[in-house]
C-alpha cells in the first residue's frame with residue numbers, strides 16, 4: 001500500500017482490502033486529481049489531501065452497507081454522483097455490487113465514463129440524467145439508493161422512493177445536521193432502521209449514516 005493511502009488511515013477501517021482494491025483506489029485518486037486540475041471537477045480544486053478525505057469518507061460507509069445489503073449482487077443508485085463519490089470507491093471494493101451513477105452535469109459524467117474505462121469497472125453504469133427523469137424510466141429497479149452531499153434528507157427520500165424495489169433501503173450520508181433533517185421526514189412514510197456514527201480515521205468531524213426504508217401502506221381501507 002502506498003504512503004498516500006496509509007497516511008489516510010485506510011487500514012484502520014478494517015475492510016480487508018485486496019491488492020486489486022488498493023490499486024483501484026490509487027488509480028481513482030490519481031485520475032480525480034488530474035481531472036480536477038483541468039476541469040475543476042469538485043470544489044476542492046485539486047488539493048490532494050481533500051481528495052483523499054473524500055475517498056475515505058466514501059468507503060467508511062461499507063461496514064454498514066455490508067450489514068444491510070443481503071442480496072448477492074445488489075443494485076444501488078448513487079444520486080448526484082458528481083466526481084463519483086461515494087459510488088466509485090464502493091464499486092472498486094465491492095465488484096459484485098452493481099452501481100448506477102446518476103449525475104446531471106455532462107462534464108462530470110464524462111469524467112465518470114473515463115474512470116469506468118480506465119479502471120475497467122464493469123459493475124458501474126453512468127447516467128447523464130436528472131434523477132427525476134431516471135425515476136420515470138427505472139421505477140422500482142434498485143435494492144438501495146445512496147447519496148453524499150446531494151440534497152436535504154426529505155428531498156432525497158422523495159427522489160429515492162420511485163427508484164426503490166419493495167423493501168428497498170436508503171443510505172443517507174450525513175453530518176451533524178442529521179437530527180434536524182430527520183424532523184422534516186414523515187414518520188408515517190419512512191422507518192429509520194439505523195443511525196450509525198461512522199469512524200473516519202484522522203478526521204475529527206462527525207459523520208453519520210442513516211438507513212431508512214419506506215413504510216408499506218396497507219391497501220385495505222378501514
Ligand SMILES: C[S@@+](CC[C@H](N)C(=O)[O-])C[C@H]1O[C@@H](n2cnc3c(N)ncnc32)[C@H](O)[C@@H]1O
Pocket residue numbers: 042079080081082083084085086102103104105108129130131132147148149150
Ligand atoms: C455537491 S455535489 C456532490 C457530489 C458527490 N456526491 C460528492 O459527494 O462529492 C452534488 C451533485 O448533485 C448533482 N445534482 C443535483 N441535483 C441533481 C438532480 N436532480 N439530478 C442529477 N444530479 C443532480 C449536481 O450536479 C452535483 O454534481
